[in-house]
Amino acid sequence: MKRQVYNCQAGCPVESTLQIISGKWKSVIWYHFIKNDVCHFGELQRNMKDCSHRMLALQLKELESDGVIEKTIYPVMPPKTDYKLTAFGETLIPVIKSMEEWGTYYNQRKIAKDNMTTGN
Amino acid sequence: MKRQVYNCQAGCPVESTLQIISGKWKSVIWYHFIKNDVCHFGELQRNMKDCSHRMLALQLKELESDGVIEKTIYPVMPPKTDYKLTAFGETLIPVIKSMEEWGTYYNQRKIAKDNMTTGN
DNA sequence: CTGTATCCTTCTAGATACTG
DNA sequence: CAGTATCTAGAAGGATACAG
Numbered sequence: 001m002k003r004q005v006y007n008c009q010a011g012c013p014v015e016s017t018l019q020i021i022s023g024k025w026k027s028v029i030w031y032h033f034i035k036n037d038v039c040h041f042g043e044l045q046r047n048m049k050d051c052s053h054r055m056l057a058l059q060l061k062e063l064e065s066d067g068v069i070e071k072t073i074y075p076v077m078p079p080k081t082d083y084k085l086t087a088f089g090e091t092l093i094p095v096i097k098s099m100e101e102w103g104t105y106y107n108q109r110k111i112a113k114d115n116m117t118t119g120n
Numbered sequence: 121m122k123r124q125v126y127n128c129q130a131g132c133p134v135e136s137t138l139q140i141i142s143g144k145w146k147s148v149i150w151y152h153f154i155k156n157d158v159c160h161f162g163e164l165q166r167n168m169k170d171c172s173h174r175m176l177a178l179q180l181k182e183l184e185s186d187g188v189i190e191k192t193i194y195p196v197m198p199p200k201t202d203y204k205l206t207a208f209g210e211t212l213i214p215v216i217k218s219m220e221e222w223g224t225y226y227n228q229r230k231i232a233k234d235n236m237t238t239g240n
Numbered sequence: 241c242t243g244t245a246t247c248c249t250t251c252t253a254g255a256t257a258c259t260g
Numbered sequence: 261c262a263g264t265a266t267c268t269a270g271a272a273g274g275a276t277a278c279a280g
Contacts, residue, residue, distance in 0.1 A: 013223025022142040027134045078241040095222045098188045103133025198261040
């Protein structure tokens with residue numbers, strides 16, 4: 001499966017970052033990886049009820065191939081797998097935090113505007 | 121037209137930021153708005169040859185309704201329109217810069233890895 | 241439980257044409 | 261030139277089934 005392709009000047013750094021952070025379910029996944037050191041497939045799935053099994057697997061696969069998370073497979077039955085951020089992946093945390101901060105600002109501003117139009 | 125919806129906890133700030141920055145052509149558009157104070161439709165279109173007329177109009181419309189750019193319409197024939205970042209839109213620049221910085225780091229790392237596998 | 245493949249529906253975005 | 265509407269091909273993603 002191809003991932004969404006953003007278009008910019010060739011090799012545009014902003015695009016590269018977006019490729020890794022954005023994607024239908026990636027920011028929720030990032031949320032969990034930043035909150036919990038180690039994540040498991042089933043656990044993520046329970047916490048992301050609207051994300052299909054297929055999509056979760058695909059998104060994790062992309063993050064893994066991007067080198068920001070790594071997988072440990074335990075050869076047991078039933079299978080068990082650990083996912084965690086790589087050291088490289090952790091370098092993205094400050095970027096995500098800055099996006100989070102701005103998003104909070106944006107949401108507050110939006111709420112204020114909505115209240116104004118509804119007359120509250 | 122509906123925009124792509126990212127999924128996270130309700131009102132997740134990271135999602136809000138992604139909604140505005142990402143989108144098929146938005147980062148190129150941001151690139152031009154950060155570079156040039158004022159942009160025109162036709163000028164953007166010439167600089168984004170692969171972006172269809174329709175998509176450019178849609179993306180600009182979204183950015184405008186998000187309050188990060190504003191449009192000035194000159195009532196002349198043929199029509200002429202100015203687009204520029206709002207003061208609010210400018211608050212996003214540091215976030216984009218931090219994404220740009222990480223993306224540069226990512227790209228360099230990727231090039232280094234690719235060279236290793238091809239034996240250079 | 242984790243992971244992949246298939247089918248099928250829904251959505252996205254290009255091409256085109258038309259308006260002011 | 262700027263902006264919108266329609267039509268259509270192709271991509272994305274859910275449901276399902278199956279394998280290790």
